[in-house]
Amino acid sequence: MKKLSLGIFLSALLMVGLSSCNPKRIDSKLLLNEVLMVNENNYMNDYGIRSPWIEIFNKSYNVTDMAGCYLRMSNNPGDTVTYTIPKGDVTTKVAQRQQAIFFADGEPNRGTYHLNFTLDPEKTTWLGLFDTRMKLLDQVTIPANTLGADHSYARVDDGKPEWEVKGNSSKKYVSPKANNMIKESxxxxxxxxxxxxxxxxxxxxxxxxxxxxxxxxxxxxxxxxxxxxxxxxxxxxxxxxxxxxxxxEEKKENKSAAASDEVYAAIAMALYEMQGGMHDVESGVLTLVDQQSAWSAKSGFMRAKPERK
Amino acid sequence: MGEFFSFIGNNLADFWGYTGFANATLGHFIMILVGCVFIYLAVRHEFEPMLLIPIGFGMLVGNIPFNMDAGLQLGIYEQNSVLNTLYQGVTSGWYPPLIFLGIGAMTDFSALISNPKLMLVGAAAQFGIFGAYMLALLFGFTPMEAGAIGIIGGADGPTAIFLSSKLAPNLMGAIAVSAYSYMALVPVIQPPIMRLLTTKKERVMRMKPPRPVSHTEKVMFPIIGLLLTCFFVPSGLPLLGMLFFGNLLKESGVTRRLAETARNQLIDVITMLLGLTVGASTQASEFLTMNSVFIFMLGALSFVIATTSGILFVKLFNLVLPKEKKLNPLIGNAGVSAVPDSARISQVVGLEYDPTNYLLMHAMGPNVAGVIGSAVAAGILLGFLL
Structure with a gap:
């Protein structure tokens, strides 16, 4: 009965644990967060030129380095272009809950944040972000002709799974290098x-x-x-x-016992000493613990100070 | 010659402008007086001297007046000053978990393991936290501030500091001082409530002696305790993780040196730094506000609610327990996790009515359960409010 109830309890615990596992959770720290394809009056790059851009968001609460990660783009199967985020640039470290912008201007020689491809709003575009070992971190497909001028395809809120078109209303604004949703409270x-x-x-x-x-x-x-x-x-x-x-048996055969009471007493005393903290149990180290008793008490051996009467 | 004397005079006048006398306000003297009272209580009456001496002296340190416009980098709230650097352990919240490591390494959970139903008494005493939370809301504090104030009712200084550093850093000084003050005053606050809520017959009730607990059970306790409580409330991990880690160091039996360090040198060092910096954080300009007065009032009420709920829960629990397993309601107050003071109060009050009825070991059960309970409650408040 005890075993049965223990089994039920453990099974219930296991079931609660397993049922709480959520395989759909996004564990990636770096996510694609916002994409703008037609840049007429939006964010300008460090060369003063407006070009399409892709925003990456560091979802974690720790600095994450993007160096060595891959940004891949494809319009049709087989035409995938890959951009490797260069190593050795200190600016590739993204602070916690912050964004980084990559310009899709096809000019990779202009610096770390300039991609070797551009974005075409008239074609269905697949974008993928891969880690240094080519493990897919995040991906998004933007249907053809979805985005107008200065409109972006973005997560509703930073790191959230839902995407929407932004820039077509005052509540849904394009937000390069800023939070997709501003929280005032x-x-x-x-x-x-x-x-x-x-x-x-x-x-x-x-x-x-x-x-x-x-x-x-x-x-x-x-x-x-x-x-x-x-x-x-x-x-x-x-x-x-x-x-x-x-x-x-001793009584029956009237012989002496195999072990006398003194033997049991000696075993008990030895066990008591062993368990009573005479030694600690670190392997390979012998530590004798000072056991205070009446025999080792100094005061017991000292003569009383003579008092003048 | 006249110019020289004028130069000397100006220098001395400048110097005077930097002295404490020139910059003192009434608030500074009030706080210095409060610090002296803390030191007096610790030295004369031995009320939590390990806490009140560092806090009291910290109040003196933090309230030495100086010219705040001179950029001397002296005050605890001035970036990169020595005190500010030491205060990082409080603001970043890493002193409290280290104290919990030491508490874990010095706590014997045997009483709780041998009679695990005492855990529920520890849980009941957490009503103090939420009673104070409701009262704080009533006084107009925001939910986050109310959560930080409520944790005073957990009677657990490190937890109070940890939670207030996250939820309401602006109130941390007042909350910490209030929590530690009332912990020191447990021998004054709890006995009258205990006498009021129990009958003489209940006070002399004898409890079944705890069964011996095996080494394996003691080793299993911190592991299972951590897994169960932190799967439930992951936000309690810094405190509970360190508490159970410290306990495993103690109970494993093979890391004696580490356990010794955690429960002696480490906790001593952190207690000194924590006490001193918390005391110093009560700089008059930041501390002497109406909010502090409300916090002290709510702190007292939270202790009263926690003690009351612990005792009433035991009385209620007794209604469903078989006769031989009934609990003495005097151990209910020990659910307030001021370890081991509230357990000692159970013993002292129990002995007043029956000099041969020793309740200390029984009271240690709810007492250490209270530590776990208050850390869990802090985790819940963090999870809900942050």
């Missing part, structure tokens, strides 16, 4: 301020989580405790059995 805070003015909602949910976490710990150690108590009882019973058998 903390939405979580607003939600709490609006829906949980008294704090009861937070209290109920937080207390339930605290209780559930500690309840799980309680249940785990209840089972573990029962298992170990049972095991110890069995061990104690097994240890007691040979002694009883020997004593019974």
């Amino acid at each position: 903390n939405p979580k805070m607003e939600k709490f301020a609006e829906q949980d003015k008294s704090g009861v909602g937070m209290t109920v949910s937080a207390v339930s989580v605290v209780f559930t976490a500690l309840l799980l710990l309680y249940l785990s150690f209840r089972f573990i405790g029962k298992y170990f108590s049972g095991r110890d009882e069995k061990k104690a019973a097994a240890a007691a059995q040979p002694v009883a058998t020997v004593k019974a």
Whole structure:
């Protein structure tokens, strides 16, 4: 019965764990974030020229280096162009939650951020970002004739999976090297301020989580405790059995026992010393721990200071 | 000659402008007085001296007046000053997890492992946090500030500092000082509530002695504890991870030197730096505000709520427990995680009514569960509010 309930508990725990695994999660730190194909009045490059651009976003909360990564573009199967982000340029390190812009002007000799291909809005365009070992980090396909002048194809918010066309309304703006959605307030805070003015909602949910976490710990150690108590009882019973058998034989045959009480006392004392912290258990290191007792107490051997009466 | 004396006079006048006397305000003297009271309480009454001495002295250090426009890089809030550099451990939140490492290395979880239902008592005492959260909202604090203030009810200084550094850095000084002050005042706050909420018959209740706990169970506890609690509340990882790591160092039995360092030298060094810098962060100009007054008031209330909920939960729990497994309600206060003070209070109050009823070991169960519970609660607040 104990084993059955332990099994049920562990299976439930395993199921909760496995069901929470989300294989669809994007684990890549670097993501394609926004693409602009027809640049008439938008972001200018360092040569003062307007060209199509691709924005990469560092989703992580740590600096990430793009050096050695690959940006690939294709309009038709088999015509893939690859641009390798050069190594040795310190500016390829993107700060946490920041963006980097690459200009698709077909002029790679102009610097690290100038790609060896251009973008054609009249053709379906596939863009892929690969890491240094050619593992796909992110990809996006922009259908032909989707983007007009100064319109971009961008993630709704930085790093979010949904894409949309931006630049055609005041709420959906093109945002080179800036957040795709400007947040003027903390939405979580607003939600709490609006829906949980008294704090009861937070209290109920937080207390339930605290209780559930500690309840799980309680249940785990209840089972573990029962298992170990049972095991110890069995061990104690097994240890007691040979002694009883020997004593019974001793009585029966009227001979001396295989081990006398003194032997058991000596074994018990040795065990006590072993377990009582005489030595630590680091392998290969012998450390004697000073055991204070009445025998080693200096005060026991000192004469009392004579007092003048 | 006259010019020379005028030069000397001007120099001295300039120097006077840099002295503490010329820059002192009433606020500085009030804070210096508060610092002296902390030191007095620690030395005379031995109220948490390990905390109150560094904090009290830190208050003196932080409130020495100086010319703030001179760019001397002296104050704790001036970038790259010595105090500011030491304060990074507080603002970046890495002192508290190191303290938790030491706490883990010095805590024996046997009482909890032998009687795991005491974990629920530790969980119940966390009502103090959320009671204070609701009250703080009522006083007009934002949810993030209310969360940081509420954690005072966890009675766990490092957790309070950790959480306030993330949620409300502007209130951290007041929250830290409030948390540590009330932790020091646990022997004053808790006993009257304990007496009020229990009957004489309940106070003399005897609990079943804890069973011996095997070495394997002790080693398993930090591993399973970490996995279960942090899978649930990953935002509690810095605190819980270090707490359970420290405990594994202690219980594994093969890393004795590391455990010794964590529970002695390391925690001592960090406690000194933490206490001193938290004390110094109470610079009068930043600290003496109405917010601080509210925070102190809410802190006291959170301790009262936490103690009350712990005791009432035990009484409620007893209704469903079999007779031989009933708990003495006097251990309910120990769910407030001021380790080991609140457990000691259970023992002291218990002994007042039955000199042979030793509750300390039983109270240590909810006490250490309170540490886990408050770290979990901090993780939840971080997860919900950040």
